[in-house]
Amino acid sequence: MTNSAHAGAVLTIDLDAVAANWRLLRERAALSGAACAAVVKADAYGLGVARVAPTLWDAGCLTFFVATLDEGLELRALLPEAEIFLFNGAPPGCEPELAHHRLCPVLNSLRDVDAWSAAGGGPAALHVDTGMCRLGLPDSEALTLARAPGRLKGVRVTLLLSHLACAEEPDHPLNHAQLAAFRDWAGLLRLTGIRESLANSSGVFLGQGFHFHLVRPGAALYGVNPTPGRPNPMAPVVRLQARILQVRDVDTPQTVGYGATHRVQGRGRLATVPVGYADGYPRSLGNAGGGYFGDVRAPVVGRVSMDLITLDVSHLPEDQVRPGTMVDIIGPHNAVDRVAREAGTIGYEILTSLGTRHHRVYRGGGGRR
Numbered sequence: 210m211t212n213s214a215h216a217g218a219v220l221t222i223d224l225d226a227v228a229a230n231w232r233l234l235r236e237r238a239a240l241s242g243a244a245c246a247a248v249v250k251a252d253a254y255g256l257g258v259a260r261v262a263p264t265l266w267d268a269g270c271l272t273f274f275v276a277t278l279d280e281g282l283e284l285r286a287l288l289p290e291a292e293i294f295l296f297n298g299a300p301p302g303c304e305p306e307l308a309h310h311r312l313c314p315v316l317n318s319l320r321d322v323d324a325w326s327a328a329g330g331g332p333a334a335l336h337v338d339t340g341m342c343r344l345g346l347p348d349s350e351a352l353t354l355a356r357a358p359g360r361l362k363g364v365r366v367t368l369l370l371s372h373l374a375c376a377e378e379p380d381h382p383l384n385h386a387q388l389a390a391f392r393d394w395a396g397l398l399r400l401t402g403i404r405e406s407l408a409n410s411s412g413v414f415l416g417q418g419f420h421f422h423l424v425r426p427g428a429a430l431y432g433v434n435p436t437p438g439r440p441n442p443m444a445p446v447v448r449l450q451a452r453i454l455q456v457r458d459v460d461t462p463q464t465v466g467y468g469a470t471h472r473v474q475g476r477g478r479l480a481t482v483p484v485g486y487a488d489g490y491p492r493s494l495g496n497a498g499g500g501y502f503g504d505v506r507a508p509v510v511g512r513v514s515m516d517l518i519t520l521d522v523s524h525l526p527e528d529q530v531r532p533g534t535m536v537d538i539i540g541p542h543n544a545v546d547r548v549a550r551e552a553g554t555i556g557y558e559i560l561t562s563l564g565t566r567h568h569r570v571y572r573g574g575g576g577r578r
């Protein structure tokens with residue numbers, strides 16, 4: 210953790226907003242009788258699982274998903290009673306370690322099924338692929354399992370899941386094709402006493418038919434808009450403010466930054482800000498991004514350096530832009546999704562790239578359930 214007095218940038222993470230976002234998703238899921246889990250993989254999308262997971266547990270979340278075994282072990286230490294699934298399953302030979310820590314693997318292939326069964330089994334999720342071609346049993350393996358359910362000897366499947374490829378595009382035909390395929394597999398596999406789960410964040414907003422028993426949002430919890438192109442129903446969670454290092458007046462034509470990609474014409478004022486691509490500010494925001502002083506945008510001029518960017522502040526009053534003045538790098542006017550769009554990426558990548566160089570301030574998160 211960095212020292213606030215030393216910090217060039219402050220990352221504020223609003224845990225109350227995370228909890229409010231989870232409650233909003235839970236309410237939507239509850240309309241169809243579904244429960245709401247939370248995906249906290251990748252250190253809770255970069256925001257710090259050690260603070261985010263207990264906040265969600267206190268809000269009432271009981272079921273969590275992470276990607277890896279190490280993430281599962283970290284989460285188990287934080288939440289001794291939570292139900293925890295590992296999307297990537299058990300690394301070969303680590304089945305006993307999962308069982309010991311009551312971590313449930315997601316079984317993504319017949320090979321995973323056999324390994325979990327051979328290791329003694331226990332609770333697990335079964336993932337059937339319906340259109341990602343990434344993880345999950347392909348049709349041929351799912352069919353084999355449907356015909357030979359004995360392969361699941363000792364395995365207690367508590368959850369059947371699949372993952373949507375295009376959930377953020379409500380009109381994409383793959384959504385309903387995957388929904389139909391998932392229903393088909395649920396019928397063919399005839400697993401009793403299980404829950405079914407298909408929806409990620411955007412899937413929650415595709416309609417109640419996508420909810421099944423459990424929805425598993427990640428990004429929306431952290432303020433990313435699950436309904437791109439429509440107003441964001443989620444509360445913003447992160448704010449990144451940086452302190453101006455240096456301000457300079459320019460009055461002769463000259464170029465700014467590596468590669469001399471921006472040319473100052475005539476009089477102007479530039480502010481140098483200590484955020485760069487090593488801090489998760491994408492290099493693609495060179496000559497494309499912007500900081501905000503209140504509601505006034507100051508465009509990034511020139512390339513993004515490793516530790517610095519340069520903003521054109523010529524149009525701002527001199528007394529509002531001095532060394533030490535804070536500028537919003539991610540904030541009310543340049544929310545995560547907007548920064549992502551300008552960078553040619555998605556909010557997920559902006560969040561998970563934020564890194565550990567900023568001074569972190571957590572707000573709220575004190576409420577017990």
Ligand SMILES: *Cc1c(COP(=O)(O)O)cnc(C)c1O
Pocket residue numbers: 248250296372408409410411425426427428429
């Ligand atoms: C990451 C992930 C999620 C969560 O997705 P979001 O779009 O962040 O809500 C759900 N399910 C699976 C299988 C995932 O890998």
